Amino acid sequence: MTRAVLDVRLLERGDWHVLRTIRLRALAESPHAFTSPYQREFRWSEHQWRRRVETEDWFVAVDDGHVIGMAALVDCSPHDPHHIESIWVAPTHRNRGVFRALLDGIIEIARRAGLTDLWLWVLEDNRCALRVYERLGFEWTGERQPIRPRHRCRELRLRRRI
Numbered sequence: 001m002t003r004a005v006l007d008v009r010l011l012e013r014g015d016w017h018v019l020r021t022i023r024l025r026a027l028a029e030s031p032h033a034f035t036s037p038y039q040r041e042f043r044w045s046e047h048q049w050r051r052r053v054e055t056e057d058w059f060v061a062v063d064d065g066h067v068i069g070m071a072a073l074v075d076c077s078p079h080d081p082h083h084i085e086s087i088w089v090a091p092t093h094r095n096r097g098v099f100r101a102l103l104d105g106i107i108e109i110a111r112r113a114g115l116t117d118l119w120l121w122v123l124e125d126n127r128c129a130l131r132v133y134e135r136l137g138f139e140w141t142g143e144r145q146p147i148r149p150r151h152r153c154r155e156l157r158l159r160r161r162i
């Protein structure tokens with residue numbers, strides 16, 4: 001498959017509606033990949049979306065004017081390192097280098113901010129994403145946690161030096 005020709009851009013404060021549209025699309029299309037259900041975020045107010053776009057760095061991939069991929073760089077807390085979250089690429093554009101391009105954009109910003117590592121959590125049964133992350137240089141840290149108390153599925157933490 002040919003590689004996608006695209007722009008990667010960082011959403012600005014006023015782009016909350018762009019974030020809402022692509023995030024809800026991701027949750028509807030890939031519910032198995034995320035721990036937050038579509039019905040929960042569908043009910044969020046404009047205020048909640050605005051807050052999210054203002055407090056996290058949201059990267060989107062744009063192909064021919066259409067947003068077809070996303071990922072967020074999140075500073076969880078002073079004690080927790082920066083994580084990449086909400087990673088999603090439209091099925092029409094998978095395996096064409098879109099996430100690689102998003103990751104390149106994130107790494108550029110992260111390096112400028114003085115970060116040396118990036119982290120992410122992935123559900124342990126998401127074999128496709130695990131293979132992609134491994135291919136892009138992420139390694140399992142050995143950490144595993146349940147997504148909810150007593151929940152069967154767990155997530156793994158991966159790290160990549162940048």
Ligand SMILES: CC(C)(COP(=O)(O)OP(=O)(O)OC[C@H]1O[C@@H](n2cnc3c(N)ncnc32)[C@H](O)[C@@H]1OP(=O)(O)O)[C@@H](O)C(=O)NCCC(=O)NCCS
Nearest residue numbers: 030033087088089094095096097098099100129131132135
């Ligand atoms: C996981 C996901 C984001 C990957 O995005 P993508 O744009 O298809 O990935 P890329 O095309 O940039 O691929 C990156 C590398 O992984 C490889 N790769 C892509 N899909 C793969 C697959 N299914 N199996 C193995 N390797 C794969 C590519 O060959 C590429 O390596 P290369 O550049 O050396 O050839 C996408 O499949 C997706 O949105 N899945 C559903 C949602 C999801 O699972 N999100 C993750 C939540 S943690």
